[in-house]
Amino acid sequence: MAHALIHVLPPETLSEIFLFCLPSDDFVKISNKHAPLVLTLVCSYWRRVAIASPQLWSSLLVHDKLRTDTFPLIDTWLARSADRPLKLALMLYDGGEHRRSIAQGLLNRLVVHATRWQEIHLQLPRKTYAILFKRLKKKYQTKRRPLQLPFLETVTIHTSNDEGRGVGEMLCSVLQAAPRLRSLFWADFGCMSCTIDVLPQSAGLMELLLDMNLTVNQALCILSHCPQLRECTFGALRLCDAAPPPESPLLLPQLSSLTLHTCQDLSVLFDYVTLPALRSLSIQYVADNMEGHAFFTAWPVAEFAGMLWRSRCPLESLQLHAIGMDEWALIQSLQPVEHSLKRLRIRNFGPASVKDHLLRLWTNAPAIADTLDSSRPTSPFPSHSTSSSTAAAFCPSLDILELHECIDASAGVLAAMVASRTHTVALRTLADATPLRHVAVSGGCMADYRALWKMKKDGALVPDLQMDLRSF
Known part of the structure; x- marks a missing residue:
């Protein structure tokens, strides 16, 4: 009986075809119904090729339904990835002591491969972050050899329940060990004001999302340490400033996208930044925590228009939500970018704009x-x-x-x-x-x-x- 044509393909070609079978999601789930596991169930030839293709096993999503009997499969999965850089997502929600025990068992396995981390997405139960950082230092850091994460490019972390402040200091040491870090996304579900002393060591950051309570001056300080930023989101500029504003203006020559959610006056921010590459700007006044409704403040039309005139940016997309400006203020705000603007979205709950x-x-x-x-x-x-x-x-x-x-x-x-x-x-x-x-x-x-x-x-x-x- 003649073999099917696919069985005579060279292993290298078949391996390349297998890559197109992987799910389109950012991370690959463990499932017998999807690649790469399903590829090992077709025939012995496919199984040998799939197992010998490390790139098929270099991404892994571990979700909240993890059981301890899955640990051996995770060990096998990571072993098959050989020396490939890893993309890992740990989505484990807080479910008491039993869930934390499972998370700790998983961390034991992942820390072994920490020097191969390329992208890491963490949503862990309470008290687990401290264990993760402690084990990283114990395994890889000595007095003569600092922690090194040479492949790490993207970090996404979710914290909650008052643990954000403690995570800040621990995350600092991890980011210092990642010279190739380009993207940092940190959301704190408890909206804590976290210690952001990690960014001065991350001058190569290109993408930044911080969804936690910050002041406008804290945001400016963070931006001053990220000269290569291209996309930035501050998800909760809620706190009043006690510290003085920066001493010198701030130029971000590559920042093309900026999103601000705030209930504070933004005039200081507009006064200090110059954004010559800005193409997308979204500003939303959000509900304040105490009152539960949108917080209206006088729109800083002079400072906003001044920032746009000074930047001479090719702004194409502008979104303004609940800003409370009148028609005159809106016209003045649009004038500096009227020739480049392609997309305008306004939602207002105050005076007609x-x-x-x-x-x-x-x-x-x-x-x-x-x-x-x-x-x-x-x-x-x-x-x-x-x-x-x-x-x-x-x-x-x-x-x-x-x-x-x-x-x-x-x-x-x-x-x-x-x-x-x-x-x-x-x-x-x-x-x-x-x-x-x-x-x-x-x-x-x-x-x-x-x-x-x-x-x-x-x-x-x-x-x-x-x-x-x-x-x-």
Whole structure:
């Protein structure tokens, strides 16, 4: 009987094919239904090739349903990875003494391979982090030889229940031992204010996410130690500052994405940073812990616009959530980046940020009334649109616009703006005009929505336009 063609493939080729069978998840779970384990069950040839392919076994996810009888399989799995750098995720939730005992048994196995860690994701039961760091030092650190983690590039850690402060000091020693560290993600579910003395030794960081209670000045101090940052998120700038602000301005030449969740005044931060590569900025005022509602403060329009003017950054995406700014402040904030801005999302629960004046600034000229039959009773275009100039609208590159709970406009003004940037006839008069591809609005006028839906149904708007229009 002739063998199937796949059985005559060289082992190297078959091994490469096996790599494409691995799950698309970041980490590989232990399962007989998925690669790599399922590959060892097909035939003896496949089993030999799979076992002899270390790259198939270099990723492992251990989840909360772990049992002690799985330990031998984990030992075998890690042995098959040979000397390959490892990507490991330990997702073990706090379940009492029994769960901590299982976690400790697992840590005994993983610490043996610590010098091969490339990416480590930790969510461990309480009191287990201290055991992990203690065993790392005991095995790898001596008076003459410091701890070395030469392959470690990414660390993700979740702490809770008042243990964050203690983990900070222990994590410091681990990060000092990782010269190739590029990404650090640390979330504290208890929102503790942790000791962030680990970052001065991590000047090579490119990605940083800290989701724990910090002050604005602490955030600036952290940024000052990370000159290579490209993406940064501060998830809880909640604490009031007691320390003075930095003595000198801060330049981050490669930071392209910045996300801030805060209930504090950000004027100091905007005053001190210069971000010439910034392309994505998201700012959200979050509920404060005591009151349980969004904390509104005066939007620092002068400092914010000053930071953008000073940076001369090519900002493409701007998201502003619950910032409480009025229309004048929003216009001033958008002016420095009006030519580069492509995506704008505003959600406001305070004063209206978008009124007739800003909507008219966003409306393309010449007026659509010159290119459409304005005598139709369903025409959404107000009588002010009579200009025949060819000037492009404010923020001419916008292709995604989302406005939620922030509109207070006269009937027809919103529809005129959207139609001027999406109507096929009107766009022909502006050779360089960028049509809107996605419009999402809530809280506007129902008559405007009906007019836009009718034009879309009649085929008058660009065919790929996506609209999500709600009156509430």
